[in-house]
Amino acid sequence: MTAIATLPTLTPKDLTSDQEVRWCPGCGDYSILAQMKKALAPLNFPREKTVFISGIGCSSRFPYYMNTYGFHTIHGRAPAFATGLKVSRPDLQVWVITGDGDGLSIGGNHLLHALRRNVELKIVLFNNEIYGLTKGQYSPTSRAGTKTKSSPGGSVESPLRPLSLALGAEATFVARTMDVDIKHLSETLKRAAEHKGSAFVEVYQNCVIFNDGVFDYVADKGTRADNALYLEHGKPLVFGKARDKGIRLNPSDLTVEVVPVKDGKTDGLLVHNESAPEPTLAGLLSRMVHPAMPECFGVLRAVRHPTFDEQVKQQHEQAVKSRGQGKLGQLFASEDVWTVNGK
Amino acid sequence: MAMNVLEKPTVDLPQATIGFCGDSGDGMQLVGTEFANVSAGLGNDISTLPDFPAEIRAPAGTLAGVSGFQLQFSRNEIYTPGDKLNALVAMNPAALKKYVPDLEPGGILIANRDAFTEGDLRKAGETENPLDNNSLSAYRLISVPMTTLTREAVAGNGLSTREADRCKNFFALGLVYWLYERSPDQTLRWIKDKFAKKASLQAANIAALKAGFNYGETTELLPVHYRIGKADLPPGTYRKITGNAAVALGLVTAAGRAGKALFYAGYPITPASDILHALAELRHYAVTTVQAEDEIAAIAMALGASFGGSIGVTATSGPGICLKSEGIGLGVMTELPCVIVDVQRGGPSTGLPTKTEQADLLQALFGRNGECPLAIVAPNSPGDCFTMAMEAVRIAVRFMTPVILLSDGYLANGAEPWMIPDVNSLPPISVKHPTEPNGGYNGTAHFLPYLRDERLVRPWAIPGTPGLEHRIGGLEKEDVTGNVNYEPENHEHMVRTRAQKISNIANEIPPLEVAGPTEGDLLVIGWGGTYGSIRTAVQKAQGRGLRVAQAHLRYLNPMPKNTGDVLRRYKRVLVPELNGGQLCLLLRAAFLVDAVSFSKVQGKPFLVNELEARIDEIVKS
Numbered sequence: 001m002t003a004i005a006t007l008p009t010l011t012p013k014d015l016t017s018d019q020e021v022r023w024c025p026g027c028g029d030y031s032i033l034a035q036m037k038k039a040l041a042p043l044n045f046p047r048e049k050t051v052f053i054s055g056i057g058c059s060s061r062f063p064y065y066m067n068t069y070g071f072h073t074i075h076g077r078a079p080a081f082a083t084g085l086k087v088s089r090p091d092l093q094v095w096v097i098t099g100d101g102d103g104l105s106i107g108g109n110h111l112l113h114a115l116r117r118n119v120e121l122k123i124v125l126f127n128n129e130i131y132g133l134t135k136g137q138y139s140p141t142s143r144a145g146t147k148t149k150s151s152p153g154g155s156v157e158s159p160l161r162p163l164s165l166a167l168g169a170e171a172t173f174v175a176r177t178m179d180v181d182i183k184h185l186s187e188t189l190k191r192a193a194e195h196k197g198s199a200f201v202e203v204y205q206n207c208v209i210f211n212d213g214v215f216d217y218v219a220d221k222g223t224r225a226d227n228a229l230y231l232e233h234g235k236p237l238v239f240g241k242a243r244d245k246g247i248r249l250n251p252s253d254l255t256v257e258v259v260p261v262k263d264g265k266t267d268g269l270l271v272h273n274e275s276a277p278e279p280t281l282a283g284l285l286s287r288m289v290h291p292a293m294p295e296c297f298g299v300l301r302a303v304r305h306p307t308f309d310e311q312v313k314q315q316h317e318q319a320v321k322s323r324g325q326g327k328l329g330q331l332f333a334s335e336d337v338w339t340v341n342g343k
Numbered sequence: 344m345a346m347n348v349l350e351k352p353t354v355d356l357p358q359a360t361i362g363f364c365g366d367s368g369d370g371m372q373l374v375g376t377e378f379a380n381v382s383a384g385l386g387n388d389i390s391t392l393p394d395f396p397a398e399i400r401a402p403a404g405t406l407a408g409v410s411g412f413q414l415q416f417s418r419n420e421i422y423t424p425g426d427k428l429n430a431l432v433a434m435n436p437a438a439l440k441k442y443v444p445d446l447e448p449g450g451i452l453i454a455n456r457d458a459f460t461e462g463d464l465r466k467a468g469e470t471e472n473p474l475d476n477n478s479l480s481a482y483r484l485i486s487v488p489m490t491t492l493t494r495e496a497v498a499g500n501g502l503s504t505r506e507a508d509r510c511k512n513f514f515a516l517g518l519v520y521w522l523y524e525r526s527p528d529q530t531l532r533w534i535k536d537k538f539a540k541k542a543s544l545q546a547a548n549i550a551a552l553k554a555g556f557n558y559g560e561t562t563e564l565l566p567v568h569y570r571i572g573k574a575d576l577p578p579g580t581y582r583k584i585t586g587n588a589a590v591a592l593g594l595v596t597a598a599g600r601a602g603k604a605l606f607y608a609g610y611p612i613t614p615a616s617d618i619l620h621a622l623a624e625l626r627h628y629a630v631t632t633v634q635a636e637d638e639i640a641a642i643a644m645a646l647g648a649s650f651g652g653s654i655g656v657t658a659t660s661g662p663g664i665c666l667k668s669e670g671i672g673l674g675v676m677t678e679l680p681c682v683i684v685d686v687q688r689g690g691p692s693t694g695l696p697t698k699t700e701q702a703d704l705l706q707a708l709f710g711r712n713g714e715c716p717l718a719i720v721a722p723n724s725p726g727d728c729f730t731m732a733m734e735a736v737r738i739a740v741r742f743m744t745p746v747i748l749l750s751d752g753y754l755a756n757g758a759e760p761w762m763i764p765d766v767n768s769l770p771p772i773s774v775k776h777p778t779e780p781n782g783g784y785n786g787t788a789h790f791l792p793y794l795r796d797e798r799l800v801r802p803w804a805i806p807g808t809p810g811l812e813h814r815i816g817g818l819e820k821e822d823v824t825g826n827v828n829y830e831p832e833n834h835e836h837m838v839r840t841r842a843q844k845i846s847n848i849a850n851e852i853p854p855l856e857v858a859g860p861t862e863g864d865l866l867v868i869g870w871g872g873t874y875g876s877i878r879t880a881v882q883k884a885q886g887r888g889l890r891v892a893q894a895h896l897r898y899l900n901p902m903p904k905n906t907g908d909v910l911r912r913y914k915r916v917l918v919p920e921l922n923g924g925q926l927c928l929l930l931r932a933a934f935l936v937d938a939v940s941f942s943k944v945q946g947k948p949f950l951v952n953e954l955e956a957r958i959d960e961i962v963k964s
Contacts, residue, residue: 047812048810
């Protein structure tokens with residue numbers, strides 16, 4: 001047997017920058033940072049071709065802690081910086097790190113269009129349902145009634161559902177995970193890394209200082225099984241400590257409802273399909289909110305459509321094919337020219 | 344067709360200024376442009392001033408819907424589209440009302456009498472017909488039933504009445520061709536080409552053009568026609584160019600000379616959209632265009648591309664610069680090369696989208712939070728837009744900075760002959776990306792993203808380069824290492840360093856030149872698109888023996904090193920500007936000279952005569 005040359009493999013340590021991490025002790029961001037490194041290292045994509053682009057917020061300090069290329073940009077605009085980078089440098093793997101304020105308030109427009117264009121970006125939205133860095137204002141994902149310094153009477157706004165928004169923007173990869181389920185988190189990030197197209201991952205992240213415990217119903221291992229529905233492609237939707245609850249579509253009004261599952265019989269339950277061409281099922285799943293329904297975790301949608309960056313590249317190649325590679329000398333004489341002779 | 348222009352006597356003129364005006368749907372831009380093209384092709388120097396409303400199609404026949412095209416053509420070198428019109432073609436009462444004040448006394452006024460019906464007069468706010476009530480007696484009125492004659496000329500081609508009427512712009516063009524002794528042949532070729540797939544329209548427009556030409560030949564109302572001979576332009580190959588087209592060409596050429604891909608992101612905005620359109624056509628070059636979802640996304644995309652090693656560019660107008668300011672600030676803070684083109688228009692706010700102004704200078708200098716310096720350049724003519732676009736790219740990559748190029752609506756849409764350069768004679772732009780770490784600490788080699796050279800410029804290390812992994816961002820950073828740092832002395836050091844880096848650009852730009860006496864009674868100094876008007880006015884003043892000189896700034900930040908010296912050599916300094924006095928304010932502050940502002944904010948260029956009058960006033964006082 002011939003000796004097999006081993007490629008140098010990345011370790012999470014290789015991906016660790018020399019900067020002191022400044023998040024609050026107990027912040028969910030530490031877990032996301034650790035799992036990002038654990039997810040990326042085995043994929044062995046060159047570190048020098050990996051770029052993390054962020055906006056503004058606690059989430060957005062992330063690039064400083066990754067030993068890759070990084071760009072800490074301005075509030076809400078990371079998807080646009082990332083689009084410019086990815087389209088001009090399709091060889092790079094580009095991540096966008098954002099939060100519920102950065103990505104859905106000021107940045108809603110850019111997020112929408114990056115997803116709609118299907119630019120190959122891996123967008124990770126740290127949803128802590130609060131503005132952490134500016135010290136505790138409510139955010140577009142805060143539940144109605146949330147009392148904060150800027151909403152002392154309780155928020156009177158309906159929160160956005162990030163996954164529903166992403167699906168509405170035609171995102172080709174949509175997933176939810178959480179900071180404390182570290183195995184699920186790193187697997188979800190790995191799938192996002194591998195997706196060809198825009199990948200949107202919502203991470204339930206605990207802000208220990210300003211919104212502590214908002215996700216306890218799924219973060220606590222004791223209540224997780226009854227409140228979280230883990231999606232698996234091709235498998236019926238079953239949850240509960242005893243795996244005794246399932247999700248069924250009520251055909252008379254197209255709502256989803258919880259039904260008992262006896263003796264493991266899953267007939268009549270919805271079966272998950274990540275790659276359904278229409279995101280109808282994914283949309284229904286994205287609207288399931290605690291306490292009325294369990295909340296879905298995993299990949300809601302993963303489809304392959306032409307990406308913006310590859311189509312731009314194709315148009316270039318097509319143009320060169322039909323018009324020949326452009327030469328500077330030919331550029332000027334596209335209008336009528338005339339010559340003036342010296343006397 | 345046999346063109347017999349020798350039957351009526353010809354009068355030689357050094358130049359002529361004409362205007363075409365009508366309703367937005369009357370095709371005045373088209374025939375004005377065509378006349379300009381033909382004149383340039385015949386060897387005249389030309390300068391154009393299109394003037395159209397912001398709305399796509401205001402109600403037909405109203406003042407709001409009037410569209411005009413003015414041009415001067417000459418056998419001498421000219422720098423403006425002319426002050427007063429020698430001849431005006433007016434296709435309806437509203438157009439006549441708007442533009443007749445620009446016609447010189449005794450000027451030729453050709454009006455389409457068929458468009459002066461009661462209904463048309465009412466839409467223009469007229470109670471009487473000016474063609475009949477002697478109110479136009481100051482001019483040589485040629486009242487032509489153009490619509491009728493056009494319908495007759497195009498009959499037999501199967502056109503509807505509406506289609507037939509749309510050919511009357513070519514009738515008008517033919518008539519003016521005769522009047523100024525231009526052969527219609529080039530336009531006949533153009534019509535054949537443009538309407539190649541529509542035989543009936545092709546034939547009709549040709550017939551209309553010829554009918555207009557013949558009308559000129561035969562009407563007793565025009566006893567002479569005029570010849571404007573070839574201009575003595577420097578030998579070379581020329582094309583007609585507008586400022587926007589020149590910006591696009593300059594950007595592509597600069598990127599090409601630098602061996603770099605050009606990445607352009609833009610959001611449609613009047614009057615800059617043509618730059619996006621022009622670059623979008625160049626997919627067979629190393630040019631990528633993205634129509635961004637908004638102005639802010641456009642600057643973000645451009646900077647993202649610059650981070651990746653492309654030349655990132657975006658273009659907009661005043662309102663877009665406002666929106667981009669935070670993004671531009673990030674470019675300054677992260678010291679990335681980037682070009683932002685501002686095709687200025689009347690402001691503030693939405694302002695006058697299709698009218699020219701130059702009131703964004705202070706915004707370009709100061710419109711960002713904090714001490715946020717960047718380089719600013721400003722072309723002075725449509726052709727100079729090419730040169731300064733190249734300069735903007737050169738400075739951006741040479742000094743790792745955003746550069747704002749200040750153009751304006753007049754330059755963007757105005758046209759002049761432009762000598763096509765030999766690409767290989769254009770200066771190359773040298774770009775080097777590091778491949779090795781440039782320092783180390785804690786015992787290992789590191790890349791230090793803010794380790795500066797003697798000009799205070801940081802290295803442009805791009806993603807994909809192994810070993811140079813680093814992070815940049817908008818927070819204040821420690822010099823050299825780039826680590827986030829809030830220390831008081833470091834911040835002051837960084838603010839001063841970023842400012843000094845921009846000042847250092849002055850070591851690599853040409854000195855300010857003066858046209859005229861090197862010292863004297865008055866220096867007239869301007870910037871941007873006012874160059875032509877100022878030059879013409881100063882030359883005329885010099886011709887009358889006044890000790891007046893002209894200087895024109897093409898580098899606004901930093902200014903050339905000798906600017907203060909130049910200013911101090913004159914007794915008085917006059918600063919004509921299409922704004923409230925922005926350059927004047929800067930010159931007074933920077934050089935402690937008692938510069939005087941001549942401010943005009945009417946959405947129109949300076950007239951030569953109003954500058955001359957002001958020059959006279961100052962010199963004589």
